[in-house]
Amino acid sequence: PQKIILDCDPGHDDAIALMLALASPELEVLGITTVYGNVALERTTHNALVVLEVLGRRVPVHPGADRPLVRERISAEAVHGTSGLAGPPLPTPSQQPQDLHAALFIIEQVERHPGEVALVPVGPLTNLALALRLRPQIAPKIRQIVLMGGSVDLGNWTPSAEFNILADPHAARIVFESGVPLAMMGLNLTHQAIAHPHWVARFRGLGNRAGTFAAELLEFFREHHQKRYGWDGAPIHDACAVAYLVRPELFQTKPLHVAVETNEGLCFGRTVCDYWGVTGKPPNCRVGLRVDPEGFFELLLERIGNH
Ligand code: BDR
Ligand code: CA
Numbered sequence: 001p002q003k004i005i006l007d008c009d010p011g012h013d014d015a016i017a018l019m020l021a022l023a024s025p026e027l028e029v030l031g032i033t034t035v036y037g038n039v040a041l042e043r044t045t046h047n048a049l050v051v052l053e054v055l056g057r058r059v060p061v062h063p064g065a066d067r068p069l070v071r072e073r074i075s076a077e078a079v080h081g082t083s084g085l086a087g088p089p090l091p092t093p094s095q096q097p098q099d100l101h102a103a104l105f106i107i108e109q110v111e112r113h114p115g116e117v118a119l120v121p122v123g124p125l126t127n128l129a130l131a132l133r134l135r136p137q138i139a140p141k142i143r144q145i146v147l148m149g150g151s152v153d154l155g156n157w158t159p160s161a162e163f164n165i166l167a168d169p170h171a172a173r174i175v176f177e178s179g180v181p182l183a184m185m186g187l188n189l190t191h192q193a194i195a196h197p198h199w200v201a202r203f204r205g206l207g208n209r210a211g212t213f214a215a216e217l218l219e220f221f222r223e224h225h226q227k228r229y230g231w232d233g234a235p236i237h238d239a240c241a242v243a244y245l246v247r248p249e250l251f252q253t254k255p256l257h258v259a260v261e262t263n264e265g266l267c268f269g270r271t272v273c274d275y276w277g278v279t280g281k282p283p284n285c286r287v288g289l290r291v292d293p294e295g296f297f298e299l300l301l302e303r304i305g306n307h
Contacts, residue, residue: 001028002143002245003116005106007064008238009037009123010047011080012087012221016300017122017148017238018051019210022059023303024246030109030117031060033102037123037167038076039084041066044123047085049093054213055307058095064102065126068168071264076163079224087220088213103130107138114141118245121175122148122238124164129171132178144181148241150258150271151187152287158269162187165260166269173260176271182285184258185244186271189251189288190237195222197232199297203304210307214300236300243296244288250299252290255283 004027008014021029032052034045045063052059067073080086098105106127110117119142121128132139149164149172157163165172176182195218204215221234244251257274259281261267273287 001026002118003028003030003113004118004120004245005030005033005109006242007033007035007102007119007121007123007127008048009035009044010051011038011044011084011123011238012217012234013236013238014122015047015051015085015217016214016236017242018048019055019214019304019307020239020242020246020300022055022057023306026246029059031062031105033062033064033105033127035064035102035123035127036066036073037164038080040075043084045097046093049095049097050085050090052095053091053093055210060098061095062098062100062102062105065130068124068126069129069170071168071170074167081220085217088216102127103134106131107135110138110141115143118143119145120147120241120245121145122241124167125149125171125175126168129168129174132174139178139180142180144183145175146183146185146241146244148185148190148238150184152273152275152289153188155270156187160267161269162271165271169260169262169269173262176258176260176284183244183253183288184271184285185240185288189291190235190240192291193236193240193293193296194231194233195236200233202301206301206305208305208307210304214304239300240288240291240296243299247295247299250292250295251288253286253288256285256287257281257283258285258287
């Protein structure tokens with residue numbers, strides 16, 4: 001199986017990403033690293049442990065950055081609730097977080113398994129940037145980075161920028177300039193993966209604890225997206241990054257050059273995707289363009305049903 005480290009800020013869709021990763025035999029989750037993002041680091045770390053508790057699984061959780069490199073911290077309680085996982089009842093975790101910082105854990109694992117570890121960041125990219133700056137020698141040893149963030153077109157936190165990239169544009173720039181093989185699942189793709197009520201009903205119908213938990217998360221997550229976008233469901237952004245590793249054939253991608261705007265203007269945090277190759281710069285990223293929503297949700301259902 002592909003060794004991965006899931007770097008997350010749970011978060012409703014992060015929780016679903018975690019459930020998919022831990023139920024997929026194609027993947028070996030070496031550990032979970034947490035970052036501030038949707039809510040503060042203490043909460044995202046707690047929430048990762050909550051999800052493990054729901055699943056009855058033990059996986060090391062390494063907390064990392066509690067703030068961005070340069071800019072001030074932003075957060076998304078408006079989308080995910082004050083807990084970050086609003087909706088279902090949240091059990092008390094029986095596991096403790098690890099002492100080793102997320103960035104150091106990433107370095108340790110990449111050096112232990114050179115060329116074998118895929119990093120899957122689905123929150124702000126601060127932990128990855130810290131790891132790459134602390135130990136630049138790891139870059140050629142990272143198999144690939146498959147991230148949820150950015151967009152070929154519209155933003156969601158500003159008209160230009162997506163939340164994860166806007167939360168730490170400087171960290172994102174370090175990652176996009178790292179030379180590591182990258183795949184980006186941005187909003188242009190994740191907005192095709194909307195959990196409409198008939199999908200949510202099927203999660204509930206799975207009848208296991210994970211299925212019920214997923215359904216309750218998705219019901220809450222839907223409300224914000226209904227109000228803001230008029231959509232009858234929420235996009236399961238983060239699970240797209242994991243699904244890409246499990247079932248790449250569900251995705252259509254295109255190699256593009258992607259740069260991150262770090263000037264603090266209207267486009268701060270934008271992923272500037274050179275779709276037509278007008279810059280002449282070589283592609284540094286496989287950019288997700290299409291996902292098959294049926295295939296994606298059937299995969300989620302099958303795997304979450306197996307928990
Ligand atoms: C991203 O922002 C967060 O709110 C979600 O968890 C996802 O990672 C979408 O813009
Ligand atoms: Ca996230």
